[in-house]
Amino acid sequence: xxxxxxxxxxxxxxxxxxxxxxxxxxxxxxxxxxxxxxxxxxxxxxxxxxxxxxxxxxxxxxxxxxxxxxxxxxxxxxxxxxxxxxxxxxxxxxxxxxxxxxxxxxxxxxxxxxxxxxxxxxxxxxxxxxxxxxxxxxxxxxxxxxxxxxxxxxxxxxxxxxxxxxxxxxxxxxxxxxxxxxxxxxxxxxxxxxxxxxxxxxxxxxxxxxxxxxxxxxxxxxxxxxxxxxxxxxxxxxxxxxxxxxxxxxxxxxxxxxxxxxxxxxxxxxxxxxxxxxxxxxxxxxxxxxxxxxxxxxxxxxxxxxxxxxxxxxxxxxxxxxxxxxxxxxxxxxxxxxxxxxxxxxxxxxxxxxxxxxxxxxxxxxxxxxxxxxxxxxxxx
Numbered sequence: 001x002x003x004x005x006x007x008x009x010x011x012x013x014x015x016x017x018x019x020x021x022x023x024x025x026x027x028x029x030x031x032x033x034x035x036x037x038x039x040x041x042x043x044x045x046x047x048x049x050x051x052x053x054x055x056x057x058x059x060x061x062x063x064x065x066x067x068x069x070x071x072x073x074x075x076x077x078x079x080x081x082x083x084x085x086x087x088x089x090x091x092x093x094x095x096x097x098x099x100x101x102x103x104x105x106x107x108x109x110x111x112x113x114x115x116x117x118x119x120x121x122x123x124x125x126x127x128x129x130x131x132x133x134x135x136x137x138x139x140x141x142x143x144x145x146x147x148x149x150x151x152x153x154x155x156x157x158x159x160x161x162x163x164x165x166x167x168x169x170x171x172x173x174x175x176x177x178x179x180x181x182x183x184x185x186x187x188x189x190x191x192x193x194x195x196x197x198x199x200x201x202x203x204x205x206x207x208x209x210x211x212x213x214x215x216x217x218x219x220x221x222x223x224x225x226x227x228x229x230x231x232x233x234x235x236x237x238x239x240x241x242x243x244x245x246x247x248x249x250x251x252x253x254x255x256x257x258x259x260x261x262x263x264x265x266x267x268x269x270x271x272x273x274x275x276x277x278x279x280x281x282x283x284x285x286x287x288x289x290x291x292x293x294x295x296x297x298x299x300x301x302x303x304x305x306x307x308x309x310x311x312x313x314x315x316x317x318x319x320x321x322x323x324x325x326x327x328x329x330x331x332x333x334x335x336x337x338x339x340x341x342x343x344x345x346x347x348x349x350x351x352x353x354x355x356x357x358x359x360x361x362x363x364x365x366x367x368x369x370x371x372x373x374x375x376x377x378x379x380x381x
Contacts, residue, residue, distance in 0.1 A: 032065055049083070060075070094202050097195055100192060115141055119160060251278045270370050270374060308339045340369050
């Protein structure tokens, strides 16, 4: 789960990492009183979960209250990369002598946390990593032994810092690692981390990605994960509430299966035969008739879907329950969209019998079912 910049900054500030003074605004009509505690010049930062905000026009710099108000009006409720801007973070612009990059993430190949740093932070950090790989410093962190000042200074010394400033920077790295452990974070990033003329360090921007599997330990963020305006759309949120895994795609063949591997294989087979899948939807194991029916409604109400392919290998999921759900959904929705089903496994004979009685096509071969779905989608195009 990605956090908005203002949420990430709220966390790091609790741990003592300096951030610019600012106010969060979610409306056009900016009251001057809201900005009285801030010094001009100001930075207006769109709160959207995409990279490259500044290059896309989502970060603006203002030198007066009037200009700030005009820029805010320009940003709120507009879209950048198809993401609507609902909130804007207005902060004091910090003058700096250098912009650094600091982050801690997971190196899955090494099965370890890794600290990453660069003396060239800012909006072009990706280009820096490609053009000047020597400018990117990495240090694996032994989570059993911890991350101490001595280890952190190995990074800061490579950045060219010594003495007090090296210790200050090292302590920020140690703090980031503590935040990672406390919040079950996959990635925490300060970019840029500004070094000021007063030899202080201020996080001008922060990015945090939480491990979705840990959200049960962080109920405040689990609740936020269902909010409109984050990464998930309306249908994805609806599916998530029902315990389904749904991802919207660009094609016209709806796909429902039980098990991520089976669904991915179905998507691959549809593509192999020249079709395009409209979604990924995994029922998981042991889905009830009610849950399967909900899943079908989510897919069938997508206007792009011309054909639905239900691909089930019955184990915990019973094929007769799937058949009953298909029939129930057809009656409820009165859809005219064709449904191709492939059922094998637990109670498959009973499930097939139910579908054949309702003249719903059911196959036992995944390849034949995929070919049939692709042909129907082309016919209906």
